[in-house]
Amino acid sequence: MALLQVSDLTQRYGSKIAVNHINLTIETGQLVAFLGPNGAGKSTTINMLTGITRPKSGTISMDGLKPSNHEYRHQIGVVFQDSVLDRDLTVKQNLMWRAGMYKNVDYDFINRLMQAFDITSIAKQKYGSLSGGQRRRVDITRALLHKPRLLFLDEPSTGLDIQTRNKIWAVLNQLRAEYQLTIILTTHYLEEANIADYVYVIDHGEIIANATVDDLKAKYAKDVLTITTGDVAKVKALVNKDWPTTAEANKVKIMVPDVNATIQFLNAAQPFIQEMELKRGDMNDIFVALTGKEIR
Numbered sequence: 152m153a154l155l156q157v158s159d160l161t162q163r164y165g166s167k168i169a170v171n172h173i174n175l176t177i178e179t180g181q182l183v184a185f186l187g188p189n190g191a192g193k194s195t196t197i198n199m200l201t202g203i204t205r206p207k208s209g210t211i212s213m214d215g216l217k218p219s220n221h222e223y224r225h226q227i228g229v230v231f232q233d234s235v236l237d238r239d240l241t242v243k244q245n246l247m248w249r250a251g252m253y254k255n256v257d258y259d260f261i262n263r264l265m266q267a268f269d270i271t272s273i274a275k276q277k278y279g280s281l282s283g284g285q286r287r288r289v290d291i292t293r294a295l296l297h298k299p300r301l302l303f304l305d306e307p308s309t310g311l312d313i314q315t316r317n318k319i320w321a322v323l324n325q326l327r328a329e330y331q332l333t334i335i336l337t338t339h340y341l342e343e344a345n346i347a348d349y350v351y352v353i354d355h356g357e358i359i360a361n362a363t364v365d366d367l368k369a370k371y372a373k374d375v376l377t378i379t380t381g382d383v384a385k386v387k388a389l390v391n392k393d394w395p396t397t398a399e400a401n402k403v404k405i406m407v408p409d410v411n412a413t414i415q416f417l418n419a420a421q422p423f424i425q426e427m428e429l430k431r432g433d434m435n436d437i438f439v440a441l442t443g444k445e446i447r
């Protein structure tokens with residue numbers, strides 16, 4: 152059964168439609184990415200799903216609970232695009248103040264989170280004096296301390312180095328394995344969308360594609376084979392006529408459909424091949440195919 156069911160969700164600001172009649176189905180334990188360019192409507196969607204703003208229309212239901220319901224708020228955790236913690240309090244004070252808002256908080260779990268996110272050594276430091284990466288780790292700890300079923304991460308990795316990003320994902324993946332934590336994240340980072348179980352591609356407030364990464368790749372991201380040859384005409388003649396092919400100087404570029412067909416073609420063309428390169432289709436290809444522009 153789906154954990155979160157959203158139908159016909161719409162948000163307007165004056166005459167501008169920021170989110171346009173979107174439907175979402177989020178299954179328990181899934182890692183779901185909202186992938187879209189600046190201004191696509193990702194944060195606006197998150198704000199409605201977390202009950203911060205009221206939608207113009209549409210319904211949101213988590214196991215029958217609405218975002219206005221107290222219980223709904225207790226079952227979600229949110230890491231906002233911009234931090235919400237008190238700069239003048241220490242890390243520990245911020246976390247304990249937050250923990251005080253929940254009933255039956257498991258303080259051992261909070262300690263474990265602080266260790267896992269490597270923030271015990273900065274616990275007495277003022278939040279405002281932390282580096283960007285340290286702050287992000289505290290923000291995520293804050294969002295997780297009541298053990299939510301569903302975690303929202305609005306651009307969790309912006310401005311983080313690769314080590315910090317990997318560290319955060321290692322901890323989150325452990326929690327997913329441990330208690331089926333469900334995660335919805337927004338991102339411009341293609342590799343972050345790549346690790347998702349399911350991706351919603353959002354542009355101009357609309358969902359322009361939704362599927363698993365593999366399905367999106369199969370549909371929109373073709374592998375490109377580049378052959379360097381002394382005989383462009385011969386190589387071109389061997390290419391299946393259904394495969395989009397371009398030639399320039401001594402290079403032939405072919406969009407190939409799958410590995411087996413590619414190997415067969417390479418066997419046939421082998422006597423004419425001087426060099427070859429195969430570029431696997433990636434999230435960027437998907438994005439370009441869907442929106443006509445590169446994301447990052």
Ligand SMILES: Nc1ncnc2c1ncn2[C@@H]1O[C@H](COP(=O)(O)OP(=O)(O)OP(=O)(O)O)[C@@H](O)[C@H]1O
Pocket residue numbers: 164167168169187188189190191192193194195196232
């Ligand atoms: N409070 C508001 N008042 C007016 N317009 C708004 C408001 N909040 C968002 N918008 C507009 O709605 C659109 C979607 O904004 P949103 O913040 O959801 O985008 P986003 O996908 O999160 O982008 P980014 O990647 O830059 O964070 C934008 O055109 C934005 O200007």
Ligand SMILES: [Mg+2]
Pocket residue numbers: 193194195232305
């Ligand atoms: Mg945003």
